[in-house]
Amino acid sequence: MVSERKRKAVSYTESDSDFMSDQEVRSTPVKGKKPITKKKNIGKRARKEILPPEDEDSESDFQNEQDDDLDEATEDEDEDKDQYNEEEEEQMTKPKTKSKAESKAKSKAKSKARPKPKVNIAGNTKKNAKTPVSSEEDDSDDQVFNENNVKKSRVVIPRPKGSPFADSISPNTLEFLAELAENNDRDFMRLRAKEWAAAKKDFTDFCSLLMTEVHQVDPTTRVEEAKHAVYRQNRDLRFSNDKSPYKRNLSASFSRTGRKFLDAGYHISIKPNNESMVGIGMWQPDSTRLANMRSGIIRHGNLLREALSTDALKEVFDGKFGTAILDDSDKLKVAPKNIAKDHPEIELLRYRSFAIVKRFTDEDVVSEGFLDKVMDVIEASVPFVAVVNAWV
Known part of the structure; x- marks a missing residue:
């Protein structure tokens, strides 16, 4: 059985990189063709395609409790993704009645809001890169117990x-x-x-x-x-x-x-x-x-x-x-x-x-x-x- 967290991830990966709905994808103009738009029942259709079935159980939380070696960085990353996915789901389940320009502006704003990977001195991207800690803070931990x-x-x-x-x-x-x-x-x-x-x-x-x-x-x-x-x-x-x-x-x-x-x-x-x-x-x-x-x-x-x-x-x-x-x-x-x-x-x-x-x-x-x-x-x-x- 697929967990609720995994079902959300699958729904988003089936759409384009900007997490556009099916209706928005159809409304994108193609060379030589006029955009096809449908205004009826857009909200209901998007809701049916995105929301997971109600009779499925959640297993991810239970699996995480069984994994004793899960580090804090991974847990924080998963929590950020869940929060981000929930916000996207709320936006996508609402009826889409706005114009193409507004939808593009929205998608650009969302892409800017996404967490970007940090780049180290060598130019390599690293996830969850930590800010350098001063030597005074390092020494303070060693001097706690004397x-x-x-x-x-x-x-x-x-x-x-x-x-x-x-x-x-x-x-x-x-x-x-x-x-x-x-x-x-x-x-x-x-x-x-x-x-x-x-x-x-x-x-x-x-x-x-x-x-x-x-x-x-x-x-x-x-x-x-x-x-x-x-x-x-x-x-x-x-x-x-x-x-x-x-x-x-x-x-x-x-x-x-x-x-x-x-x-x-x-x-x-x-x-x-x-x-x-x-x-x-x-x-x-x-x-x-x-x-x-x-x-x-x-x-x-x-x-x-x-x-x-x-x-x-x-x-x-x-x-x-x-x-x-x-x-x-x-x-x-x-x-x-x-x-x-x-x-x-x-x-x-x-x-x-x-x-x-x-x-x-x-x-x-x-x-x-x-x-x-x-x-x-x-x-x-x-x-x-x-x-x-x-x-x-």
Whole structure:
């Protein structure tokens, strides 16, 4: 189906270059012949020939919405053409009762009103040629965001004597993340490109050491370049009301499926203001894995309880163990579907995720020996991860 905009263009191209109506074309004198004029029903005839059928739908607007790469220049040009075509249609649908001289004067005035292509210095015509912008205007855009526009973070990052240490995170990395939380935009990242590169390298180097240690205590984890374990910093904004372009933390995962983390594994997140953490287990598995997990609990729920009650875990979590250390943020309030409310393992069956979380202060993160503290949590959680992966 041809759109309304396209139908107008076709109607005009069928006439002469001055957009004259059929009647005006017939009234133009030819050598040796008298002009033929018809005064009856001129308006009705022109209207019938030019106006599009009323039962056709418009598709151009919809097609333009689907085209994400349409630039502003093209859109402006199309709008100008539509406005110009609508004015021509109004003029052509009116009855033509004026003389030949008046019609020629009109056509000349319209041709002058049309937008003319601009000519550059070389003599080549260019459509939508832009006027040169002064150097002062160019420089003004580059100077919009500078150090004076950076918002200072209120989070005070500790700096232990002798830092940064090889087995911990640099205080500069935490300071950069604290400022990013206050200035979460692309201008700030462009301004602090060197600081961002240094922070990413610092975290990647730490993850390289951590990956080697994790593989020694759990050989099922994948060994690869540390950069493949680190998550990208850009956020996915497609389904989020928060349009901040960057994450406020640095994170990485280690598992038998690598960073994809489809099964139970080990996750680390570095975030200022005492929000750094290490998470172990499996977060919100798909329906198949969740069904397999609940089936394993029904058959051998005691194995999962034993894996969560080791002496090593009790020491890491200050005496807590069992379901007390499981993350219950998405735990069901009632029994799952097709499971009795009085089932002996109903407490474990209500969990949607099977994960334990250990948090660290900023002082822990930047102090010497942070890698050992992380490994204490991971090594104590290996039996728990082994049980979950055996069931899913």
